[in-house]
Amino acid sequence: MTAPQSMKYGRVRNYYGGNFVESQTSNWLDVTSPIDGALLSQVPMSTTAELDAAVASAKAAFDGWSKTTIKERVQVFFRYRYLLEKYFDELTALVAEENGKTWDEAKAEVEKSIELTEFACSMPQLVSGEILEVSKGVECRVEHFPLGVVASIVPFNFPLMVPNWTMPNALVLGNTMIMKPSELVPLSSQRMAEILKEAGLPDGVFNVVNGGREVVEGICDHDGVEAVSFVGSTKVARLVYQRSTNALKRCVALGGAKNHLFVLPDANPAMTATNVAASMSGCAGQRCMAASAMLAVGNVDPIIDQICTEAKNIIPGKNLGAVISREAKERIENYISEAERDGAKVLVDGRGATVDGKENGTYVGPTVIDYVTPEMSVAKEEIFGPVISIMRTKTLEEAVEIENANPYGNAAAVFTQSGGLARYVMEHASAGMIGVNIGVPVPREPFSFGGWNESRFGASDITGKSSIEFWTKLKKTTTKWNPESRTNWMS
Ligand code: NAD
DSSP: OOTTTOOOOOOOOOOEEEEEEOOOOOOOOEETTTTTTEEEEEEOOHHHHHHHHHHHHHHHHHHHHHHEEEEEHHHHHHHHHOOOHTHHHHHHHHHHHHHOOOHHHHHHHHHHHHHHHHHHHTTHHHHOEEEEEEEEEEEEEEEEOOEEEEEEEOOSSTTTTHHHHHHHHHHEEEEEEEOOOOOTTTTTHHHHHHHHTTOOOOOTTTEEEEOOOHHHHHHHHOOTTTTEEEOOHHHHHHHHHHHHTTTTOOEEEEEEEEEEEEOOOOOOOHHHHHHHHHHHHHHOOOTTTEEEEEESSSSOOHHHHHHHHHHHHHOOOBOOOOSSSSHHHHHHHHHHHHHHHOOOEEEETTTTTOOOTTTTOOOOEEEEHHSOOOTTTHHOOOOOOSEEEEESSSSSHHHHHHHHHHOOOOOEEEOOOOOOHHHHHHHHHSSSEEEESSSSOOOTSSSOOOOGGEESSSSSSSSSTTTHHHHHHEEEEEEOGGGGOOSTTTT
C-alpha cells in the first residue's frame, strides 16, 4: 500500500537499533487531527518480526547502558531536558495537532514532560546507597539494579507527557525500553525518539514499535521483556496485567477513572465553580483526573448556577479543544441523550458543537447534567468527555457511599471551608489521589501518581519515588571484615 500524497507528515516509522525503519506491514491506519480532520500521517500495525527486532536491539544495548554509572546516564537527560526547551513550541504544536488540545493545554504537556525529566535527573540523589553496620563489623548495603528490557504502552490522551512518565525514570535507572504509542497519536513519540538520539542516547536504549492490540499482546508474551507498564482504559489495563503477569513479568497497569467532586454548602462559590468547570472540561474532559461526577451535598444551588455560567464561557475551538475522534464524539453525545431520556436535566448542553472553518473537527461543548441518579450510566461509567453529572445528596455520608460504590478509584476532591469535613472526605473517599479545594489533584514530582481499585492494577505507582521500586530490583549485600569479632549469633 502506498502512502497518500496529501498527508502533512510522512508515514510514522518504527525506531530500533538507533534507526528509523519503515514497517513492512500492509496494515496502515490514518492519523487525523481532531481539530479539523486533516490527514496528518499513517501509522503501521507492525509485524511480530518488527517487535522481535526492537526487543533484540534493546537487549543488545542493555549490557553497555546498564554498566554505565547513573551519573553518566543522567547526563543524557540533562541534554534531553535542554532539547525539550529548545523545541518547546514545535512540540506544543505537534501535541495540539495530533491530540486536538488547545495551545495552553499542549504547552502544559511539554512543561510537565520537562518536570518529569528533571525528576529523573535527580535520581542519583534518590537511589544513593543505603548502608548500615547491622552488627559489630557486619555491614548491609542495598543497591538498585535495572531489570533489563522494559516496555511502556501508552494511551492517546497525553501523547508526550505519559511517555515521559515512564521513559526518563526507566532509562536513567539503567533499563532499555520498547515504547508502544497510541495508534491515534503516534507522532509525539516519534519526535521523542529523534530528540533522545540528538541528546546522545546510545542506539537501542530507546525503541518505538507502533501498532495496536497485536503488538501489545506480543509485548506481554515476549520472553525478552522483563516488565510492562501500561496506561489506558480499565478494560485493556486488566487484560495487559493478566497477560503479562501470567508470563511472569512485573506489571503496573493504570486504568480508567470516574472522579467524584464533593461540593459542600460552605464551599467558596467562585473558586469551586472555576475549579469544577476547569476540571470537567480541561483537555476536553479526556483526562484520567477529570471531574466526571459531582456530589452536591445539601443546598449548593448557587454554586451549580455559577458552574453553569463558567461552563457557558468555555467555547469549543477557543478555550476548549476537540475530542479525539468522531466515534468519541458520538459516544459522549449518546451518554448525554441517554441521561436526558432517563430523567436527568441537561443544564448546559454541548451536543452538536461545531467550530466555524473546522467543520470536520470533532468537538463537544461543555455539558452540565443535573438530577442524575446513581444507577444512570452517566453516574457510573467513564464518559471521557467534557461532561459533569451532578448527583444530589442530603448528607456527606450518603455522598461518600456513592463514591465508594464506584469501581474506579483514581481521584476525588472536596470543596469546603471546613477542615473537619475535608478531613472526613480525605479519610473516607476510596481513591488514590485526593484534592481539597482543587479540581485536578495531580501529585507533582517527587510524589507518585497512581489510583486505587480498578484504576490501577499492580503494586506500585507509575511516577515519582514509587517508580524506583517498579523499574529496579534490589541487591542486598552483607559483608563482614573482622571475623574475629563475633559477639553473638547475629554477627
Ligand atoms: P486504550 O485502553 O484504548 O488504549 C491504550 C493502549 O492500549 C493503546 O496503546 C492501544 O493501542 C492499546 N490497546 C487498545 N485496545 C487494546 C486491546 N484490546 N488489547 C491490547 N492493547 C490495546 O485507552 P485510550 O483510549 O488510548 O486512553 C484513554 C483511557 O486511558 C481512559 O480510560 C483514561 O482514563 C485512561 N488513562 C488513565 C490514566 C491513569 O493514570 N490512570 C492516564 C491516562 C489515561
